[in-house]
Each structure stands twice: as structure tokens, then as C-alpha cells.
Amino acid sequence: MLSNGVIFKGDLEGLIIILNDQLEFNSIKEELRDKFIQAGDFFNDDMIVKVKLGRRRLSTEEKKELLKIFRAQGGISVIEFINNDNSFVEAKEEGDTLLVKRTIRSGQTVRFQGNIVILGDVNPGAEVVAEGDIVVMGHFRGIAHAGANGDVDSTISAFRLEPTQLRIANCISRSPDIPPNSPGTPEIAFLKGKYIIIEYLRK
Structure with a gap:
């Protein structure tokens, strides 16, 4: 059974993904993979995805691991990571x-x-x-x-x-x-x- 570590929400630009900043990174990563499997072919071409990290600060390696999961889905044009301090855009x-x-x-x-x-x-x-x-x-x-x-x-x-x-x-x-x-x-x-x-x- 999935926890509330990863929440998908739609907005006018695309999709917002909220990652629970209290859970371990590996738990978040596995739940994110499971959510994408459940979503199936939901992602259209050039969909904009914003990932809200809360107080979590991603290391370079953690960021690479998340990007690998996102890019494996296809249909994602822009990935924006947002924490409480700043924002970083991938494309x-x-x-x-x-x-x-x-x-x-x-x-x-x-x-x-x-x-x-x-x-x-x-x-x-x-x-x-x-x-x-x-x-x-x-x-x-x-x-x-x-x-x-x-x-x-x-x-x-x-x-x-x-x-x-x-x-x-x-x-x-x-x-x-x-x-x-x-x-x-x-x-x-x-x-x-x-x-x-x-x-x-x-x-």
C-alpha cells in the first residue's frame, strides 16, 4: 500500500508532484516509480512537471536518480524542482x-x-x-x-x-x-x- 510520500496534483501548466520531506529518499524514489506505473500513459507530449521538495535538499546524485525516473516516462518537457529556498529547471x-x-x-x-x-x-x-x-x-x-x-x-x-x-x-x-x-x-x-x-x- 502506498503512503502519502508522493502526491500528484494537476494545475493549469501541467502537473505538480509533492514529495514528503520527512521520509527517506529511497522510500520517496520507490513510491514515485509506483505512482508512474499506476499513471500509465497519462503523460502527454511536452507536459510541464513541477516537483515540490519542501525543506528537502537534493544531493547531485539524488537529483540524477529522480531525473532518470522522470525521463523514463516520456512526454515530460520541463521538470522544475522547487524547495523552500529556490527553484531549478530541467528541460x-x-x-x-x-x-x-x-x-x-x-x-x-x-x-x-x-x-x-x-x-x-x-x-x-x-x-x-x-x-x-x-x-x-x-x-x-x-x-x-x-x-x-x-x-x-x-x-x-x-x-x-x-x-x-x-x-x-x-x-x-x-x-x-x-x-x-x-x-x-x-x-x-x-x-x-x-x-x-x-x-x-x-x-
């Missing part, structure tokens, strides 16, 4: 590119050892870190770090760039106090010498 990997089909909110972080493409906005207080390029199909107002492994050829582009901070490889640039007027043309940030340059993307 689909397409080769060397991570595709995130949603807006990244304040307090959320997206990290990937490759390129990151976000189909949405990046709000103030959110952070995106990639070892390759960062492409945002929306308004970028958070913190971006492209070329996190030292790749000076990495770029950051968005429909509109108004970041709190831009970083490419080891170079950092902060947003001006008064953002420039944008003509509605996508913008790209790249490294030129020791400086980060922002230009409009033109055909």
Missing part, C-alpha cells in the same frame, strides 16, 4: 542543445553543458548558464553566462536584451541604468577583445 536535450519551452521566472536557474534555447522570456532574478550559446526567443532581463567553460566565441541573443548581467567566458558586463530604446530587432551579445558588445541582428 529536453536535443543533441548538444537544451530546449526550454517556457518563461524562466525569478529564482529559477537553467544550466547546461552546451547551447540553451529558451522559447519564452527570462525574468529579472532568473539565471541562464551555458557552456555554449544562449538564445532567448523573448525578452531577456535576468543574468546570462555563455561560454561558461571559457569559450570566448559563445554568444547571447534575444528578441530584446535588457539583462541584469551579461557574462561571456570570463568577461562581465552589467546592464546600463537606462536601457536603450529597442527598434524591435533581435539583439546579440558577443566578445570583442576584453569587452562585451551588443548589436542588432540584421539579415
Whole structure:
């Protein structure tokens, strides 16, 4: 008989999974597997799943184990882990590119050892870190770090760039106090010498 260690709830964006932070991790893991077996083919393509951890702090290995269980189900596009302190977003990997089909909110972080493409906005207080390029199909107002492994050829582009901070490889640039007027043309940030340059993307 299953305990209340794992609770599934629906919301407007997808599914919320609440993990009891008082139970041992192995018990939670086994109950989560059982719940997925019971759910059968419930998960549709690109379903967003939020996992509420309460006061639980996952180790790197525990996080990998949970992600393995989620990804085995199929039909899950975005997995967001939320505890009492912060939020971390996982998304689909397409080769060397991570595709995130949603807006990244304040307090959320997206990290990937490759390129990151976000189909949405990046709000103030959110952070995106990639070892390759960062492409945002929306308004970028958070913190971006492209070329996190030292790749000076990495770029950051968005429909509109108004970041709190831009970083490419080891170079950092902060947003001006008064953002420039944008003509509605996508913008790209790249490294030129020791400086980060922002230009409009033109055909």
C-alpha cells in the first residue's frame, strides 16, 4: 500500500508532484516509480512537471536518480524542482542543445553543458548558464553566462536584451541604468577583445 510520500496534483501548466520531506529518499524514489506505473500513459507530449521538495535538499546524485525516473516516462518537457529556498529547471536535450519551452521566472536557474534555447522570456532574478550559446526567443532581463567553460566565441541573443548581467567566458558586463530604446530587432551579445558588445541582428 502506498503512503502519502508522493502526491500528484494537476494545475493549469501541467502537473505538480509533492514529495514528503520527512521520509527517506529511497522510500520517496520507490513510491514515485509506483505512482508512474499506476499513471500509465497519462503523460502527454511536452507536459510541464513541477516537483515540490519542501525543506528537502537534493544531493547531485539524488537529483540524477529522480531525473532518470522522470525521463523514463516520456512526454515530460520541463521538470522544475522547487524547495523552500529556490527553484531549478530541467528541460529536453536535443543533441548538444537544451530546449526550454517556457518563461524562466525569478529564482529559477537553467544550466547546461552546451547551447540553451529558451522559447519564452527570462525574468529579472532568473539565471541562464551555458557552456555554449544562449538564445532567448523573448525578452531577456535576468543574468546570462555563455561560454561558461571559457569559450570566448559563445554568444547571447534575444528578441530584446535588457539583462541584469551579461557574462561571456570570463568577461562581465552589467546592464546600463537606462536601457536603450529597442527598434524591435533581435539583439546579440558577443566578445570583442576584453569587452562585451551588443548589436542588432540584421539579415
